[in-house]
Amino acid sequence: MSTVQGKSWTALALVHARWTLRTTWRNGEQILLLIGIPLAAYLAITRTELLTTATPPLIITTVMIILAAGFTSPAISLGFERRYGSFAFLGTTPLPRSAIVAGSLMAITISAVLALTVLVLVAVALGQLISGEIVGLMIATLFGLGSVVPWAFVLGGIARSETVLVLANGVFVVATLFGGVLVPASSLPYGALLSWLPTGAMVNVATDPNPGSVFVLIAWGVAGALIAVRSFRWR
Amino acid sequence: MTPEQERQNPAQHSVAAGGANMDALLVAEGLSVRYPAGVTALDQLNLVIPDSGITCLVGANGAGKTTLLETAAGLQAPSAGALRVRGQVPGSKQNRLHIGVMLQDGGMPGSVRAQEFVCYVGRMYPHPRDPVELLKQVEIDPNSRTPIRRLSGGEQRRVAWAAAMVGDATSLFLDEPTAGLDPVGRERLYEVLRTERDRGVSMIVSTHLIEDVESLADFIVVLHAGRVVLTGEPAQLRPSNALLVRSARAMDEQALLTALPQGSGCYRITDDVYRVNVPAGIDPSVMATVSSWCNQHSVTPDVTVADLKSVLWGALRGEQQT
Structure with missing residues (x-):
């Protein structure tokens, strides 16, 4: 039996990341979710009187993008790939499951960064980006994605x-x-509880980076990861 | 399986001899697969499949074909027994590099084009074949912009063949590749698979169509209710050397054998049908010998020359054969 040297794990993870990005950004509904809806909300808040809110619009939109790119979009993709039997088929190819997960995580991160870049460019074009917001937004993006992706x-x-x-x-x-x-949160009766949820904690981190809210995001991420590892069904 | 039947099962012998069989694509010893719902899909299976040519895995729906292929591809864990594929654990890294698989439900995403999907699969292998050439070979337009879900069932099958072949595998496991294909599509697949065989690729092709077996098989495995009921090359199973005897009364097979040339065998397929194997060949004198013996020892016997189809039909119904 001949022995063939296969591609490296990294190369395989990149193949899958590229594929996931391609299928995501090809899909009109996904683009609507990742860019369309968050940007519409941003413009509605900043350019119209339709929505008024005390939270800075850039923060609201960033959290929407993180939720869309880190949770809704990948959950739907994973659900349908399982239904099509894609993972079963991939299980017969040289692509290991760990590379599927790594490739998916890369694609999710890149999609989130792409969508956030579009948002920042729009904010800059409208002259509404305050440079002081950027650090909080970057921390919120990093830990926010970690809290919802699992x-x-x-x-x-x-x-x-x-x-x-x-x-x-x-x-x-x-x-x-x-x-x-x-x-x-301050206008909601259960507002105090929201700082314990990923969305509330992301808003808090973006507004005022603090260890407590970062810890909440990390805790959600770890809990989700533990459950995902035990519960994920490949078919 | 009774001990008697186990002794008669040739697969058993080949496994025993096949411990050192380096040319086997697949070796199963006492392989059982039970699903959580309590269904036993494979039941103490003993089997050796050669690593050359096309092996047709035949069986009715629910016989265990898909379970055997998925277990061999490493997607399903054995509940008991041992299974080696190319001498390795199913699903090993080397096996995944060397074996192209087509699953029954394809496993293809619906929203992408055929060429994109085959290219993506090809990128996982160190030396992929040209996806465009492969798609042309299976008669799918490589430049088609139609997403896979809008292709016809037959076209989707062809894309799945191409995806199984793109890694330049040395072996292919194809689960019912002809399901839902019209006669022209089946003939096209036969041509594709014969071309692969000529390139030295070994294959296991599951099917419930006897026509597929007659057109393709270099080796035949018939499963029934999770067990092997028949294995062999078509020439061995082919009926130039077998008779079917229908007898209303039980016959003494051993007594019949004494009247036949050495090396002959006889066994019971069903309550009233016996198969008589005469490796030396069936000639008029053998026919006459069997007929006259049966006329003396049985009631209204009917002696006919068996053909491959009749052998397969019997096996598909689960008749134990030697």
């Missing part, structure tokens, strides 16, 4: 694809509206 694997890895579609979009809408993002 939950995309939890939802996308156990539920039927149709259920994933409904829940992932539902969580995005509910968390954006009532999770302390569009409507500030």
Whole structure:
């Protein structure tokens, strides 16, 4: 039997990352979710009287993008890939599961950065970027993604694809509206609880980077990762 | 399987001899796969599949074909027994590099084009074949902008063949590649697989169509209810050297053998059908010998020359054969 040297793990993870990016940014609904809706919210807040909120619009939009790119979009992709049997097929190719996960994580991060770049460019073009916000936004992006991405694997890895579609979009809408993002936590009766949720904590970190809120995000990320590792079903 | 039947199962012998069989693509010893729901898909299977030519894995729906292929591809863990593929644990790194797999449900994303998908799969291998050439070979337009989900069922099968072949595998596992194909599409697949065989690729092709077996098989494995009921090359199974005897009364097989040339065998397929193997060949004198013996020892016997189809039909129904 001949022995062939396969491609390196890194090369395989990159192949999958590239593929995931390609399929994500090809899909109109995903683009709407990653850029369309957050940008529409940003313009509605900054350019119209439709939405008024005490939270800085750039922070609101950043949290929406993190939620879309880190949770809703990958959960839906994972759910459908499971339904199509993609992971079963990939399990017969040289692509190891760890490289699938790593490639997905790379693609998620790149998608989030791309969407945030578009947002920042729009904010700069409108002359609304305050340089002091950038550090908080970067910390919120880093830990915010870490807090929600594992939950995309939890939802996308156990539920039927149709259920994933409904829940992932539902969580995005509910968390954006009532999770302390569009409507500030201070105006909600349960506002105090929201600093314990990823959305509330992300807003807090972006507004005022503090160890407590960062810890909340890390805790959500670790809990999600532990559940995802145990519950993810490849088929 | 009773001890008697186990002794008669040739697969058993080849496994025993096949411990050192370096040319085996697949060796199963006492392989069982049980699903959590309590279904036993493979039941103490003993099997050796040669690492050359096309092996047709035949069986009715639910016989265990898909489970065997998925277990061989490393997607399903054995519940008991041992399975080696190319001498290695199923799903090993080397096996994943060397074996191209087509699953029954394809596993292809619906939103992308055929060429994109085959290119993506090709990038996982160190020396992929040209996706464009492969798609042309299976008669799919490489430049088509139609997403995979909008292709017809037959076209989706062809894309899945191309995806299985793009890694330049030395072996292919194809799970019902002809399912849902029209006769022209099946003939196209036969040509593709024969070309692969000529390139030295060994294959296991599962099917429930006897026509596929007659067109392709260099080696035949028939499964029934999770067990092997028949294995062999078509020439061995082919009926130039076998008779079917229908007898209303039980016959003494051993007594019949004494009347036949040395090396002959006889076994019971069903309650009233016996198969008589005469390796020396069936000629009029053998026919006459068997007929006259049966006329003396049985009631209204009917002696006919068996053909491959009749052998497969019997095996598909689960008739134990030697």
